[in-house]
Amino acid sequence: MTRARVVSDPSTVAVGGAPFxxxxxxxxRVWNALLLVAFVVGAALxxxxxxxxxxxxDEWHAVHKxxxxxxxxxxxxxxxxxxxxxLALYYQWLYRTIGLSEWGxxxxxxxxxxxxxxxxxxxxxxxxxxxxxxxxxxxMAISPLLVYHSKVxxxxxxxxxxxxxxxxxxxxxxxxxxxxxxxxxxxxTVLAGWLHAITLPFTLVPxxxxxxxxxxxxxxxxxMRLASLGVATAAPLAKxxxxxxxxxxxxPSILRxxxxxxxxxxxx
Numbered sequence: 001m002t003r004a005r006v007v008s009d010p011s012t013v014a015v016g017g018a019p020f021x022x023x024x025x026x027x028x029r030v031w032n033a034l035l036l037v038a039f040v041v042g043a044a045l046x047x048x049x050x051x052x053x054x055x056x057x058d059e060w061h062a063v064h065k066x067x068x069x070x071x072x073x074x075x076x077x078x079x080x081x082x083x084x085x086x087l088a089l090y091y092q093w094l095y096r097t098i099g100l101s102e103w104g105x106x107x108x109x110x111x112x113x114x115x116x117x118x119x120x121x122x123x124x125x126x127x128x129x130x131x132x133x134x135x136x137x138x139x140m141a142i143s144p145l146l147v148y149h150s151k152v153x154x155x156x157x158x159x160x161x162x163x164x165x166x167x168x169x170x171x172x173x174x175x176x177x178x179x180x181x182x183x184x185x186x187x188x189t190v191l192a193g194w195l196h197a198i199t200l201p202f203t204l205v206p207x208x209x210x211x212x213x214x215x216x217x218x219x220x221x222x223x224m225r226l227a228s229l230g231v232a233t234a235a236p237l238a239k240x241x242x243x244x245x246x247x248x249x250x251x252p253s254i255l256r257x258x259x260x261x262x263x264x265x266x267x268x
Contacts, residue, residue: 008195022131028189031130031133034134034135034137035130035137037132039141042141043117045147046114050151059153065083065088065099066091074088075089084195087154091153107158109156110150110158112158113147113149113150115161116146116157116160117140120137120140123165126166155194161268163188163199163203165184166189167202169185186236189237190236200237202225204233207229207230211226
């Protein structure tokens with residue numbers, strides 16, 4: 001009888017019971033504090049010594065391109081070197097207006113790297129509990145690769161953010177059927193692919209995942225939804241790919257040494 005009374009007493013059955021109820025707000029504050037600390041540490045690591053960061057290796061590809069090509073040429077062509085078209089256009093705008101500098105070239109990556117820490121936990125708050133979000137943010141904050149990507153004038157920090165947004169938006173679209181989430185997914189996927197085509201296998205893989213789910217059991221309505229979003233996503237990607245591939249017919253001339261020249265003093 002005593003055991004039955006103890007078990008049936010709601011104040012003693014679990015950690016979330018009355019004796020421990022006062023600990024729940026404290027736990028929430030601890031995890032929120034970890035979120036804040038992770039964000040501050042991550043932002044500091046990404047901004048540390050950014051003012052003395054110099055251009056190295058592949059960061060020069062876009063600079064070489066903007067010195068010998070106009071905006072329309074950059075916009076409509078892929079080069080023999082792996083420069084990112086949107087970043088090259090941004091660099092050329094800097095070059096022709098306020099001036100091209102290492103700080104200006106690194107700024108988009110820095111903002112994107114910090115932005116992932118800021119908006120990432122918010123995007124997954126609906127499905128992921130606070131402790132998991134706090135630990136995830138802490139791991140992202142100290143990730144050596146993500147910190148490095150935030151310090152270089154390359155598209156990787158931007159594509160990391162956009163790929164994350166695209167995958168989350170796809171999941172939200174699948175769960176809620178809101179058109180706004182579908183448009184966010186399309187925009188993030190296309191922009192990430194424009195920055196660097198290597199992102200497309202990652203942003204398009206949700207179609208495969210949810211197609212498999214729609215097969216067990218077969219759901220015609222879900223397949224129609226996937227097909228409609230797939231067409232809406234493929235259209236701008238196909239147009240972008242057709243525009244960029246105009247250079248394929250002139251590839252031999254692009255690869256000729258006469259099309260490349262060293263940067264001379266006073267050009268930057």
